[in-house]
Amino acid sequence: MQTYVALLYSIVLGEGRRVVMSDLKAMAESLGLNNPRTLVATGN
Structure with missing residues (x-):
């Protein structure tokens, strides 16, 4: 399986x-x- x-x-x-x-996540699925996953949003 590829990952x-x-x-x-900076979006x-x-x-x-x-x-x-x-x-x-929804965009990745589309x-x-x-099984897309998000990990962290730091907010810096």
């Missing part, structure tokens, strides 16, 4: 807008990835 890792850094959407982990 993919996506490391995201800027504009003031008051956020990237929600559940949305990232791309056909099996």
Whole structure:
């Protein structure tokens, strides 16, 4: 089984807008990835 890792850094959407982990997971599933998981959102 292949494993993919996506490391995201400094996603800027504009003031008051956020990237929600559940949305990232849903996007990965819609791309056909099996069992996507999110690990950490530091908020730095």
